[in-house]
Amino acid sequence: MTKLRLAIVGAGPAGIYAADILLKAEKTFDLSIDLFEQLPAPYGLVRYGVAPDHPRIKGIITALRDVLDSGDIRLFGNVLYGRDITLDDLKQHYNAVIFSTGAVRDAALDIPGIDMPGSYGAADFVSWYDGHPDFPREWPLDAHEVAVIGNGNVALDVARMLAKHADDLLPTEIPDNVYAGLKQSPVTDVHVFGRRGPAQVKFSPLELREMGELNDVDMIVYDEDFHYDEASKAAIASNKQVMVIDRVLGQWRERETGAASRRIHLHFYASPIEVTGDGAVEMFRFERTRPDGAGGVVGTGEIRELPIQAIYRAVGYFGSPLPGLPFDERRGVIPNREGQVLDDHDEQVPGVYATGWIKRGPVGLIGHTKSDAMETVKHLVHDQANWWSPEHPEEQAVTELLESRGVTFTNLAGWHNLDEHELALGEPLGRTRIKVVPRDEMVAISNG
Numbered sequence: 344m345t346k347l348r349l350a351i352v353g354a355g356p357a358g359i360y361a362a363d364i365l366l367k368a369e370k371t372f373d374l375s376i377d378l379f380e381q382l383p384a385p386y387g388l389v390r391y392g393v394a395p396d397h398p399r400i401k402g403i404i405t406a407l408r409d410v411l412d413s414g415d416i417r418l419f420g421n422v423l424y425g426r427d428i429t430l431d432d433l434k435q436h437y438n439a440v441i442f443s444t445g446a447v448r449d450a451a452l453d454i455p456g457i458d459m460p461g462s463y464g465a466a467d468f469v470s471w472y473d474g475h476p477d478f479p480r481e482w483p484l485d486a487h488e489v490a491v492i493g494n495g496n497v498a499l500d501v502a503r504m505l506a507k508h509a510d511d512l513l514p515t516e517i518p519d520n521v522y523a524g525l526k527q528s529p530v531t532d533v534h535v536f537g538r539r540g541p542a543q544v545k546f547s548p549l550e551l552r553e554m555g556e557l558n559d560v561d562m563i564v565y566d567e568d569f570h571y572d573e574a575s576k577a578a579i580a581s582n583k584q585v586m587v588i589d590r591v592l593g594q595w596r597e598r599e600t601g602a603a604s605r606r607i608h609l610h611f612y613a614s615p616i617e618v619t620g621d622g623a624v625e626m627f628r629f630e631r632t633r634p635d636g637a638g639g640v641v642g643t644g645e646i647r648e649l650p651i652q653a654i655y656r657a658v659g660y661f662g663s664p665l666p667g668l669p670f671d672e673r674r675g676v677i678p679n680r681e682g683q684v685l686d687d688h689d690e691q692v693p694g695v696y697a698t699g700w701i702k703r704g705p706v707g708l709i710g711h712t713k714s715d716a717m718e719t720v721k722h723l724v725h726d727q728a729n730w731w732s733p734e735h736p737e738e739q740a741v742t743e744l745l746e747s748r749g750v751t752f753t754n755l756a757g758w759h760n761l762d763e764h765e766l767a768l769g770e771p772l773g774r775t776r777i778k779v780v781p782r783d784e785m786v787a788i789s790n791g
Contacts, residue, residue: 346373348736350433350440352424352665354380355387356407356709357699358443361716363410368724376416377437377741379428382476383421383753383785384761385411387445389709391473394500395515396507398775403709411755417738419745420753421786427750428741430667430695436741438730439694439723442665442684443716446675446700450659452492455617457656461486461624465493465501465657472504472525474518476782481520484528486652490627492615493657494537495545499554501655502533506560506605516769516776532606534649536613538632539640541568541592542575544611548587554607555595561603562595568611569596572634614642618654627651660705668695676704682719683726693729696722757789764788 349365351358362376384390386404393400411418422428424444433440449464456462461483470478484505491502504512509526537544544551555562569592571579578585592609600606610629617628627649632640662675669686671678677697678685684695698719699712745752753761761779768777779785 346375346736347730348437348733348738349374349376350379350437351376351443352379352440353387353443353445353699353701354378354385354418354420355443355445355699356389356403357445357702357712357716358387358441359385359407359410360713361441361443361698361720362416363413364713364716364720365723366413366415368720375738378411378416378418379422379424380418380420381423383782383789384758385418385420388447391475392447392469393473394469394504395473395517396503396512397500398515400709411758416755418753418755418758419741420758420789421782422745422750422752425666427745427748427752432744434694434731434733435735436733436744437736438733439696439726441682441696441698441719441723442668442677442701443697443699444663444665444701446660446662446705448661448663448675449656450661450675452615452656452658454615456620456624457618457654459618459620459624460622461620461653462618463653463655465491465497465655466660468501468504468655469497472517472521474521474778474780476780476785480780482524483653484524484530487529488532488649488651489530489534490649490651490654491533491535491657492654493659494535494539494543494611495657495659496547496550497660498535498537498657499546499550501657502535502607503554503557505530505655506533506607507557508559508605511558513772514774516765516774516778518778518780520780530605532608534608534610534627534651536610536615536627536629538612538614539638540571540575540611540634541589541609542571542578542585543638544588546588548584548591551588551591555591557607559603559605561600561606562598563600563606563608564592564595565608565610566596568609572636574636574638575634578638612640613647614640616646624652624654625650627654660700662701662704665701668692674704677701681722682715683722691729694731751786751790753786753789757791760791761785761789 449466631645664670684692765776
Protein backbone atom coordinates (compact mmCIF):
# COMPACT_ATOMS: atom_id res chain seq x y z
CA MET A 344 0.00 0.00 0.00
CA THR A 345 1.37 3.43 -0.98
CA LYS A 346 2.00 5.70 1.99
CA LEU A 347 0.04 8.93 1.67
CA ARG A 348 1.61 12.16 2.92
CA LEU A 349 -0.25 14.94 4.72
CA ALA A 350 1.02 18.37 5.84
CA ILE A 351 -0.54 20.42 8.62
CA VAL A 352 0.50 24.06 8.91
CA GLY A 353 0.15 25.20 12.52
CA ALA A 354 0.99 23.06 15.57
CA GLY A 355 -1.53 24.49 18.01
CA PRO A 356 -4.49 22.51 19.41
CA ALA A 357 -6.39 22.66 16.09
CA GLY A 358 -3.53 21.17 14.08
CA ILE A 359 -2.61 18.54 16.66
CA TYR A 360 -6.24 17.48 17.14
CA ALA A 361 -6.59 17.14 13.35
CA ALA A 362 -3.49 14.94 13.22
CA ASP A 363 -4.78 12.77 16.06
CA ILE A 364 -8.21 12.32 14.46
CA LEU A 365 -6.66 11.47 11.10
CA LEU A 366 -4.40 8.83 12.58
CA LYS A 367 -7.26 7.27 14.54
CA ALA A 368 -9.52 7.34 11.48
CA GLU A 369 -6.89 5.71 9.31
CA LYS A 370 -8.54 2.56 7.96
CA THR A 371 -8.07 2.32 4.21
CA PHE A 372 -4.72 4.07 3.74
CA ASP A 373 -1.23 4.26 5.20
CA LEU A 374 -0.61 7.85 6.28
CA SER A 375 2.32 9.92 7.49
CA ILE A 376 1.84 13.46 8.85
CA ASP A 377 4.23 16.39 9.06
CA LEU A 378 3.38 19.37 11.29
CA PHE A 379 4.88 22.75 10.36
CA GLU A 380 5.03 25.45 13.05
CA GLN A 381 6.46 28.96 12.71
CA LEU A 382 7.56 29.01 16.37
CA PRO A 383 10.33 26.75 17.72
CA ALA A 384 7.84 25.21 20.19
CA PRO A 385 4.42 23.63 19.58
CA TYR A 386 0.98 24.15 21.23
CA GLY A 387 0.09 27.57 19.79
CA LEU A 388 -2.37 29.54 21.90
CA VAL A 389 -2.17 27.06 24.77
CA ARG A 390 1.46 28.13 25.25
CA TYR A 391 1.18 31.71 23.99
CA GLY A 392 -2.46 32.72 24.50
CA VAL A 393 -3.50 31.40 27.90
CA ALA A 394 -2.63 33.44 30.99
CA PRO A 395 0.13 31.78 33.07
CA ASP A 396 -2.11 31.56 36.15
CA HIS A 397 -4.54 29.18 34.39
CA PRO A 398 -2.90 25.79 35.04
CA ARG A 399 -6.14 23.86 34.46
CA ILE A 400 -6.36 25.05 30.86
CA LYS A 401 -2.65 24.41 30.44
CA GLY A 402 -3.45 20.78 31.35
CA ILE A 403 -4.64 20.43 27.75
CA ILE A 404 -0.92 20.35 26.88
CA THR A 405 -0.71 16.86 28.43
CA ALA A 406 -3.21 15.52 25.91
CA LEU A 407 -1.49 17.34 23.04
CA ARG A 408 1.89 15.98 24.12
CA ASP A 409 0.54 12.43 24.04
CA VAL A 410 -0.52 12.92 20.41
CA LEU A 411 2.88 14.29 19.38
CA ASP A 412 4.70 11.53 21.23
CA SER A 413 2.68 8.77 19.54
CA GLY A 414 5.51 8.34 17.04
CA ASP A 415 3.37 8.87 13.94
CA ILE A 416 3.92 12.62 13.50
CA ARG A 417 6.99 14.65 12.57
CA LEU A 418 7.31 18.22 13.83
CA PHE A 419 9.13 20.95 11.90
CA GLY A 420 9.37 23.97 14.19
CA ASN A 421 10.78 27.42 13.39
CA VAL A 422 9.46 27.07 9.82
CA LEU A 423 7.41 29.99 8.49
CA TYR A 424 4.83 29.17 5.83
CA GLY A 425 5.13 31.55 2.87
CA ARG A 426 8.85 32.16 3.47
CA ASP A 427 10.55 28.87 4.34
CA ILE A 428 7.99 26.66 2.64
CA THR A 429 5.26 27.55 0.13
CA LEU A 430 2.04 26.06 -1.18
CA ASP A 431 3.88 24.98 -4.34
CA ASP A 432 6.44 23.19 -2.16
CA LEU A 433 3.68 21.39 -0.26
CA LYS A 434 2.15 20.21 -3.54
CA GLN A 435 5.53 18.72 -4.49
CA HIS A 436 5.84 16.71 -1.28
CA TYR A 437 2.33 15.96 0.05
CA ASN A 438 -1.06 14.67 -1.07
CA ALA A 439 -3.01 17.35 0.86
CA VAL A 440 -2.57 20.09 3.46
CA ILE A 441 -4.61 21.37 6.41
CA PHE A 442 -4.08 24.96 7.51
CA SER A 443 -4.60 25.54 11.24
CA THR A 444 -2.79 28.85 11.71
CA GLY A 445 -5.28 30.34 14.18
CA ALA A 446 -6.11 34.01 14.68
CA VAL A 447 -3.58 36.08 16.60
CA ARG A 448 -4.18 39.68 15.51
CA ASP A 449 -6.41 42.08 17.44
CA ALA A 450 -9.77 42.91 15.90
CA ALA A 451 -10.15 46.62 15.27
CA LEU A 452 -12.06 49.03 17.50
CA ASP A 453 -13.00 51.90 15.21
CA ILE A 454 -13.24 54.96 17.47
CA PRO A 455 -11.29 58.25 17.35
CA GLY A 456 -8.00 58.22 19.27
CA ILE A 457 -7.73 54.46 19.58
CA ASP A 458 -4.32 54.45 17.87
CA MET A 459 -2.61 57.06 20.05
CA PRO A 460 0.31 56.15 22.37
CA GLY A 461 -0.96 54.34 25.44
CA SER A 462 -3.52 52.31 23.47
CA TYR A 463 -2.81 48.60 23.07
CA GLY A 464 -4.29 45.46 21.59
CA ALA A 465 -5.07 42.72 24.10
CA ALA A 466 -3.54 40.07 21.81
CA ASP A 467 -0.19 41.89 21.84
CA PHE A 468 -0.26 42.18 25.63
CA VAL A 469 -1.13 38.48 25.98
CA SER A 470 1.78 37.59 23.67
CA TRP A 471 4.10 39.70 25.83
CA TYR A 472 3.11 38.21 29.17
CA ASP A 473 3.16 34.69 27.71
CA GLY A 474 6.73 35.14 26.47
CA HIS A 475 6.09 35.01 22.73
CA PRO A 476 9.55 35.21 21.08
CA ASP A 477 8.48 37.67 18.36
CA PHE A 478 7.35 40.43 20.75
CA PRO A 479 9.51 42.99 22.59
CA ARG A 480 10.87 41.98 25.99
CA GLU A 481 9.62 45.21 27.57
CA TRP A 482 6.05 46.45 27.95
CA PRO A 483 5.06 50.01 28.98
CA LEU A 484 3.45 49.64 32.42
CA ASP A 485 3.38 53.17 33.79
CA ALA A 486 -0.37 53.83 34.07
CA HIS A 487 -2.19 54.18 37.38
CA GLU A 488 -5.66 53.94 35.78
CA VAL A 489 -6.37 51.63 32.85
CA ALA A 490 -9.42 50.87 30.70
CA VAL A 491 -10.05 47.43 29.14
CA ILE A 492 -12.70 47.33 26.41
CA GLY A 493 -14.48 43.99 26.08
CA ASN A 494 -16.68 41.57 27.99
CA GLY A 495 -15.07 38.22 27.16
CA ASN A 496 -12.51 36.01 28.84
CA VAL A 497 -9.57 37.78 27.19
CA ALA A 498 -10.72 41.07 28.74
CA LEU A 499 -10.81 39.35 32.13
CA ASP A 500 -7.34 37.88 31.57
CA VAL A 501 -5.92 41.29 30.68
CA ALA A 502 -7.58 42.99 33.64
CA ARG A 503 -6.46 40.26 36.03
CA MET A 504 -2.85 40.28 34.81
CA LEU A 505 -2.72 44.07 35.13
CA ALA A 506 -4.22 44.14 38.62
CA LYS A 507 -2.73 40.99 40.14
CA HIS A 508 0.38 41.50 42.26
CA ALA A 509 3.45 40.16 40.46
CA ASP A 510 4.59 38.08 43.43
CA ASP A 511 1.32 36.14 43.26
CA LEU A 512 2.32 35.01 39.75
CA LEU A 513 5.67 33.57 40.83
CA PRO A 514 4.45 29.95 41.20
CA THR A 515 3.44 30.00 37.52
CA GLU A 516 5.54 29.79 34.34
CA ILE A 517 5.66 33.59 33.96
CA PRO A 518 8.88 34.65 32.16
CA ASP A 519 11.39 36.59 34.25
CA ASN A 520 11.14 39.75 32.13
CA VAL A 521 7.35 39.75 32.53
CA TYR A 522 7.58 39.37 36.31
CA ALA A 523 10.05 42.27 36.43
CA GLY A 524 7.76 44.46 34.32
CA LEU A 525 4.61 43.73 36.32
CA LYS A 526 6.48 44.09 39.62
CA GLN A 527 7.18 47.79 38.98
CA SER A 528 3.69 48.60 37.63
CA PRO A 529 2.04 51.50 39.56
CA VAL A 530 -1.51 50.48 38.57
CA THR A 531 -4.25 51.08 41.11
CA ASP A 532 -7.48 50.83 39.07
CA VAL A 533 -8.45 48.70 36.08
CA HIS A 534 -11.84 49.50 34.50
CA VAL A 535 -13.49 46.85 32.28
CA PHE A 536 -16.19 48.13 29.91
CA GLY A 537 -18.96 46.25 28.07
CA ARG A 538 -21.67 47.64 25.78
CA ARG A 539 -24.38 45.37 27.13
CA GLY A 540 -25.54 44.25 30.57
CA PRO A 541 -24.34 41.69 33.12
CA ALA A 542 -26.66 39.01 31.71
CA GLN A 543 -25.12 39.30 28.23
CA VAL A 544 -21.41 38.99 29.07
CA LYS A 545 -19.21 36.38 27.38
CA PHE A 546 -17.21 35.57 30.53
CA SER A 547 -17.08 31.98 31.67
CA PRO A 548 -18.33 31.61 35.28
CA LEU A 549 -15.07 30.03 36.42
CA GLU A 550 -12.96 32.92 35.06
CA LEU A 551 -15.24 35.45 36.70
CA ARG A 552 -15.28 33.69 40.06
CA GLU A 553 -11.46 33.52 40.09
CA MET A 554 -11.31 37.30 39.68
CA GLY A 555 -12.94 37.71 43.07
CA GLU A 556 -10.20 35.64 44.73
CA LEU A 557 -7.29 37.93 43.86
CA ASN A 558 -5.07 38.96 46.74
CA ASP A 559 -5.36 42.64 47.75
CA VAL A 560 -7.67 43.48 44.82
CA ASP A 561 -11.22 44.77 45.32
CA MET A 562 -13.94 43.93 42.78
CA ILE A 563 -16.15 46.97 42.17
CA VAL A 564 -19.57 46.74 40.50
CA TYR A 565 -22.22 49.46 40.28
CA ASP A 566 -25.86 49.13 41.35
CA GLU A 567 -27.06 51.18 38.37
CA ASP A 568 -26.10 48.27 36.07
CA PHE A 569 -28.40 45.75 37.73
CA HIS A 570 -31.89 47.01 36.84
CA TYR A 571 -32.65 43.98 34.66
CA ASP A 572 -35.10 44.07 31.78
CA GLU A 573 -37.31 41.07 30.96
CA ALA A 574 -34.85 39.64 28.42
CA SER A 575 -32.07 39.66 31.04
CA LYS A 576 -34.32 38.07 33.65
CA ALA A 577 -35.25 35.35 31.16
CA ALA A 578 -31.56 34.71 30.36
CA ILE A 579 -30.76 34.33 34.07
CA ALA A 580 -33.70 31.98 34.62
CA SER A 581 -33.02 29.76 31.60
CA ASN A 582 -29.22 29.61 31.32
CA LYS A 583 -27.17 28.04 34.11
CA GLN A 584 -23.98 29.89 33.17
CA VAL A 585 -25.76 33.25 33.21
CA MET A 586 -27.36 32.31 36.52
CA VAL A 587 -23.94 31.61 38.07
CA ILE A 588 -22.50 34.84 36.69
CA ASP A 589 -25.41 36.79 38.16
CA ARG A 590 -24.89 35.08 41.52
CA VAL A 591 -21.14 35.94 41.54
CA LEU A 592 -21.80 39.58 40.63
CA GLY A 593 -24.54 39.72 43.27
CA GLN A 594 -22.09 38.54 45.91
CA TRP A 595 -19.63 41.24 44.88
CA ARG A 596 -22.35 43.87 45.26
CA GLU A 597 -22.65 42.88 48.94
CA ARG A 598 -18.93 42.97 49.68
CA GLU A 599 -17.24 45.69 51.66
CA THR A 600 -14.52 47.38 49.61
CA GLY A 601 -11.88 50.00 50.23
CA ALA A 602 -9.15 48.06 52.02
CA ALA A 603 -7.29 46.77 48.95
CA SER A 604 -4.47 48.62 47.22
CA ARG A 605 -5.84 47.79 43.74
CA ARG A 606 -9.32 47.65 42.24
CA ILE A 607 -10.99 46.09 39.19
CA HIS A 608 -14.17 47.95 38.18
CA LEU A 609 -16.78 46.28 35.95
CA HIS A 610 -18.79 48.81 33.95
CA PHE A 611 -21.78 47.57 31.96
CA TYR A 612 -24.02 49.46 29.52
CA ALA A 613 -21.03 51.50 28.30
CA SER A 614 -20.41 52.01 24.57
CA PRO A 615 -16.95 53.36 23.56
CA ILE A 616 -16.99 56.74 21.81
CA GLU A 617 -13.51 58.23 21.86
CA VAL A 618 -10.06 58.22 23.42
CA THR A 619 -8.57 61.67 23.97
CA GLY A 620 -5.30 63.13 25.21
CA ASP A 621 -2.51 65.55 24.43
CA GLY A 622 -0.24 63.23 22.44
CA ALA A 623 -1.07 60.17 24.56
CA VAL A 624 -4.07 58.50 26.20
CA GLU A 625 -5.58 60.67 28.95
CA MET A 626 -9.36 60.22 28.81
CA PHE A 627 -11.90 57.61 27.76
CA ARG A 628 -15.32 58.83 26.65
CA PHE A 629 -18.28 56.45 26.49
CA GLU A 630 -22.04 56.60 26.07
CA ARG A 631 -24.32 55.08 28.63
CA THR A 632 -26.61 52.48 26.98
CA ARG A 633 -29.80 50.77 28.13
CA PRO A 634 -31.53 47.47 27.29
CA ASP A 635 -33.69 47.45 24.16
CA GLY A 636 -35.96 44.70 25.52
CA ALA A 637 -34.60 42.01 23.19
CA GLY A 638 -31.16 41.35 24.66
CA GLY A 639 -29.48 44.25 22.85
CA VAL A 640 -28.88 47.88 23.80
CA VAL A 641 -29.54 51.39 22.52
CA GLY A 642 -27.75 54.62 23.34
CA THR A 643 -29.17 56.97 25.96
CA GLY A 644 -27.30 60.10 24.87
CA GLU A 645 -25.62 60.35 28.28
CA ILE A 646 -21.87 60.82 27.75
CA ARG A 647 -19.39 60.02 30.51
CA GLU A 648 -15.64 60.47 30.81
CA LEU A 649 -13.01 58.57 32.78
CA PRO A 650 -9.39 59.70 33.29
CA ILE A 651 -7.00 56.91 32.23
CA GLN A 652 -3.39 56.64 31.07
CA ALA A 653 -3.69 53.40 29.08
CA ILE A 654 -6.41 51.50 27.23
CA TYR A 655 -6.54 47.89 26.03
CA ARG A 656 -8.98 46.70 23.37
CA ALA A 657 -10.10 43.11 23.93
CA VAL A 658 -12.84 42.98 21.32
CA GLY A 659 -11.74 39.76 19.62
CA TYR A 660 -9.00 38.15 17.58
CA PHE A 661 -8.61 38.26 13.80
CA GLY A 662 -6.96 35.89 11.33
CA SER A 663 -4.11 36.76 8.95
CA PRO A 664 -4.00 36.06 5.20
CA LEU A 665 -1.70 33.27 4.00
CA PRO A 666 0.30 33.46 0.75
CA GLY A 667 -1.32 31.56 -2.10
CA LEU A 668 -4.66 31.09 -0.34
CA PRO A 669 -7.99 32.92 -0.61
CA PHE A 670 -8.88 35.11 2.38
CA ASP A 671 -12.06 36.70 3.68
CA GLU A 672 -10.93 40.18 4.76
CA ARG A 673 -14.23 40.89 6.48
CA ARG A 674 -14.29 37.82 8.73
CA GLY A 675 -10.55 37.17 8.96
CA VAL A 676 -10.80 33.53 7.85
CA ILE A 677 -9.93 31.29 4.91
CA PRO A 678 -13.20 30.86 2.96
CA ASN A 679 -14.34 27.28 3.36
CA ARG A 680 -17.26 24.88 3.40
CA GLU A 681 -16.97 22.73 6.53
CA GLY A 682 -13.19 22.90 6.22
CA GLN A 683 -12.94 22.49 2.44
CA VAL A 684 -11.18 25.64 1.22
CA LEU A 685 -13.09 27.59 -1.44
CA ASP A 686 -11.77 29.89 -4.15
CA ASP A 687 -13.20 33.28 -5.17
CA HIS A 688 -15.93 31.51 -7.15
CA ASP A 689 -16.99 29.29 -4.21
CA GLU A 690 -15.39 26.28 -5.88
CA GLN A 691 -13.46 23.78 -3.77
CA VAL A 692 -9.67 24.16 -3.95
CA PRO A 693 -8.29 20.61 -4.44
CA GLY A 694 -6.11 19.28 -1.63
CA VAL A 695 -6.44 22.32 0.68
CA TYR A 696 -8.33 22.33 3.99
CA ALA A 697 -8.68 24.50 7.09
CA THR A 698 -9.48 23.93 10.75
CA GLY A 699 -9.58 25.94 13.98
CA TRP A 700 -9.94 29.71 14.19
CA ILE A 701 -8.58 30.35 10.69
CA LYS A 702 -11.55 28.22 9.52
CA ARG A 703 -14.43 29.55 11.65
CA GLY A 704 -13.16 32.68 13.37
CA PRO A 705 -12.09 33.17 17.00
CA VAL A 706 -15.13 31.71 18.74
CA GLY A 707 -15.42 28.90 21.26
CA LEU A 708 -13.00 27.49 23.79
CA ILE A 709 -9.96 25.33 23.07
CA GLY A 710 -11.96 22.13 23.47
CA HIS A 711 -14.27 23.13 20.62
CA THR A 712 -11.38 22.74 18.19
CA LYS A 713 -11.64 18.95 18.45
CA SER A 714 -15.17 18.72 16.98
CA ASP A 715 -14.15 21.36 14.45
CA ALA A 716 -11.20 19.21 13.34
CA MET A 717 -13.44 16.15 13.05
CA GLU A 718 -15.62 17.97 10.52
CA THR A 719 -12.62 18.96 8.40
CA VAL A 720 -11.02 15.50 8.57
CA LYS A 721 -14.28 13.83 7.52
CA HIS A 722 -14.25 15.78 4.26
CA LEU A 723 -10.53 15.33 3.72
CA VAL A 724 -10.81 11.53 3.99
CA HIS A 725 -13.74 11.44 1.56
CA ASP A 726 -11.98 13.72 -0.92
CA GLN A 727 -9.05 11.50 -1.86
CA ALA A 728 -9.90 11.84 -5.55
CA ASN A 729 -9.12 15.58 -5.21
CA TRP A 730 -5.77 15.11 -3.50
CA TRP A 731 -2.49 16.07 -5.15
CA SER A 732 0.00 13.63 -6.71
CA PRO A 733 3.34 14.82 -5.29
CA GLU A 734 6.52 14.41 -7.35
CA HIS A 735 8.72 13.98 -4.27
CA PRO A 736 6.71 12.26 -1.51
CA GLU A 737 9.81 10.76 0.16
CA GLU A 738 9.98 11.74 3.82
CA GLN A 739 13.59 12.91 3.62
CA ALA A 740 12.81 15.20 0.65
CA VAL A 741 11.23 17.89 2.86
CA THR A 742 14.16 17.82 5.29
CA GLU A 743 16.56 18.22 2.38
CA LEU A 744 14.50 21.10 0.97
CA LEU A 745 14.58 23.03 4.25
CA GLU A 746 18.28 22.37 4.73
CA SER A 747 19.03 23.53 1.18
CA ARG A 748 17.31 26.84 2.02
CA GLY A 749 19.31 27.31 5.20
CA VAL A 750 16.26 26.93 7.45
CA THR A 751 17.31 26.11 11.02
CA PHE A 752 14.32 24.02 12.03
CA THR A 753 13.54 22.22 15.27
CA ASN A 754 11.96 18.80 15.70
CA LEU A 755 10.07 16.83 18.33
CA ALA A 756 13.24 15.73 20.12
CA GLY A 757 14.27 19.38 20.16
CA TRP A 758 10.98 20.37 21.79
CA HIS A 759 11.64 17.75 24.48
CA ASN A 760 15.06 19.34 25.05
CA LEU A 761 13.52 22.81 25.44
CA ASP A 762 10.66 21.53 27.59
CA GLU A 763 13.06 19.78 29.99
CA HIS A 764 15.31 22.85 30.09
CA GLU A 765 12.43 25.18 31.04
CA LEU A 766 11.18 22.77 33.72
CA ALA A 767 14.69 22.52 35.15
CA LEU A 768 15.00 26.32 35.30
CA GLY A 769 11.83 26.52 37.38
CA GLU A 770 12.39 23.57 39.71
CA PRO A 771 14.93 25.09 42.16
CA LEU A 772 12.61 28.09 42.62
CA GLY A 773 9.49 26.00 43.17
CA ARG A 774 8.02 27.22 39.88
CA THR A 775 6.20 25.25 37.17
CA ARG A 776 8.78 26.29 34.60
CA ILE A 777 10.58 29.41 33.45
CA LYS A 778 9.99 30.04 29.77
CA VAL A 779 12.88 30.74 27.46
CA VAL A 780 11.77 33.79 25.48
CA PRO A 781 14.34 34.74 22.76
CA ARG A 782 13.81 32.74 19.58
CA ASP A 783 17.53 32.11 18.97
CA GLU A 784 17.91 30.70 22.49
CA MET A 785 14.88 28.45 21.99
CA VAL A 786 16.36 27.10 18.76
CA ALA A 787 19.83 26.66 20.23
CA ILE A 788 18.54 24.73 23.26
CA SER A 789 16.22 22.64 21.10
CA ASN A 790 19.01 21.65 18.74
CA GLY A 791 21.44 20.91 21.56
